[in-house]
Amino acid sequence: EDDACGICRNQFDRCCSSCKIPGDDCPLVWGQCRHCFHLHCMIKWLQTESSNQACPMDRRPWVYLTGDPNTAQNSQD
Known part of the structure; x- marks a missing residue:
């Protein structure tokens, strides 16, 4: 599994390009596509016209996954 954000390409243990300090100010989010x-x-991506409100990796409609991504059911399967 990739350890970098597919949008900014920064490692997940680092903050995104909008933040200066890693941690709670730069949380990670998962989609139902995992x-x-x-x-x-993700917020910036979804605000672009080209996003079509879809995951930038697989182009499925973007729906935030709630709960623990390791145990939550994938409703897209």
């Missing part, structure tokens, strides 16, 4: 991104990167 792809993970920095929250700020």
